[in-house]
Amino acid sequence: xxxxxxxxxxxxxxxxxxxxxxxxxxxxxxxxxxxxxxxxxxxxxxxxxxxxxxxxxxxxxxxxxxxxxxxxxxxxxxxxxxxxxxxxxxxxxxxxxxxxxxxxxxxxxxxxxxxxxxxxxxxxxxxxxxxxxxxxxxxxxxxxxxxxxxxxxxxxxxxxxxxxxxxxxxxxxxxxxxxxxxxxxxxxxxxxxxxxxxxxxxxxxxxxxxxxxxxxxxxxxxxxxxxxxxxxxxxxxxxxxxxxxxxxxxxxxxxxxxxxxxxxxxxxxxxxxxxxxxxxxxxxxxxxxxxxxxxxxxxxxxxxxxxxx
Numbered sequence: 001x002x003x004x005x006x007x008x009x010x011x012x013x014x015x016x017x018x019x020x021x022x023x024x025x026x027x028x029x030x031x032x033x034x035x036x037x038x039x040x041x042x043x044x045x046x047x048x049x050x051x052x053x054x055x056x057x058x059x060x061x062x063x064x065x066x067x068x069x070x071x072x073x074x075x076x077x078x079x080x081x082x083x084x085x086x087x088x089x090x091x092x093x094x095x096x097x098x099x100x101x102x103x104x105x106x107x108x109x110x111x112x113x114x115x116x117x118x119x120x121x122x123x124x125x126x127x128x129x130x131x132x133x134x135x136x137x138x139x140x141x142x143x144x145x146x147x148x149x150x151x152x153x154x155x156x157x158x159x160x161x162x163x164x165x166x167x168x169x170x171x172x173x174x175x176x177x178x179x180x181x182x183x184x185x186x187x188x189x190x191x192x193x194x195x196x197x198x199x200x201x202x203x204x205x206x207x208x209x210x211x212x213x214x215x216x217x218x219x220x221x222x223x224x225x226x227x228x229x230x231x232x233x234x235x236x237x238x239x240x241x242x243x244x245x246x247x248x249x250x251x252x253x254x255x256x257x258x259x260x261x262x263x264x265x266x267x268x269x270x271x272x273x274x275x276x277x278x279x280x281x282x283x284x285x286x287x288x289x290x291x292x293x294x295x296x297x298x299x300x301x302x303x304x305x306x307x308x309x
Contacts (some may be wrong), residue, residue: 068100068101069287073282105123108121127152132154134215146179153181157186189210193237203237226255227255227256243280257307264299285307289306291303
């Protein structure tokens with residue numbers, strides 16, 4: 001609030017002080033009233049500061065990080081005890097703010113554009129040459145993919161079955177060199193797209209039915225026993241795909257270290273799936289190290305997770 005702005009509380013405090021001053025000036029005011037007004041007018045903030053100092057001095061090491069972990073654990077415990085009550089308690093934009101970073105990542109770098117499309121990565125300089133990155137959902141904004149390859153020497157596999165995107169990559173060669181690394185494009189999406197078995201593969205984009213595969217299938221076909229980073233930005237499809245990924249245990253088998261997901265909290269169903277996924281990720285050792293809202297739609301936010309190890 002600027003100096004020229006006065007809040008309702010400020011106005012109330014002003015008139016209370018004015019009333020006390022008037023009472024003190026009044027010769028007819030009882031002595032006890034004048035004495036009480038004088039006592040209220042004196043505040044010893046140093047006593048408060050001394051008390052706060054004692055409190056902060058007594059805190060154990062890693063207090064801030066442990067407190068963040070504890071606060072999120074309490075939220076998830078409340079969810080697990082009574083999911084319906086927990087989910088109904090939070091509405092609108094409050095849902096996106098509820099879960100925040102709980103650990104501090106090392107040397108965070110934004111890889112790619114500073115607009116929608118770039119992603120925060122923990123310590124990409126430490127990635128070994130040929131580190132494997134899976135990028136699901138690219139559209140035509142592939143700055144994250146090209147920088148991961150070009151600047152940090154990664155083997156980047158980009159997956160997006162959208163027909164117009166497939167046409168845009170028509171002249172891209174498998175394993176095409178990009179700076180220090182290499183790039184592959186695959187015209188396949190991440191599945192399932194629904195937890196209903198009859199609709200699990202029903203992905204229709206631009207009036208065409210598109211192919212989808214599970215993360216485990218793609219890793220097996222590409223011959224990858226280890227994937228360093230998995231990025232998922234698939235416009236709401238992340239809920240079903242991540243539920244299957246977490247139930248299958250594939251993150252642990254591939255030793256995925258970083259998981260970068262844009263969650264789309266468009267409605268109550270997405271909100272319910274989101275909290276369930278956050279709970280499952282935490283159980284498997286994946287903790288949030290960064291969150292960033294989509295400037296075009298604050299119901300969508302990027303969540304970055306560090307895995308165990």
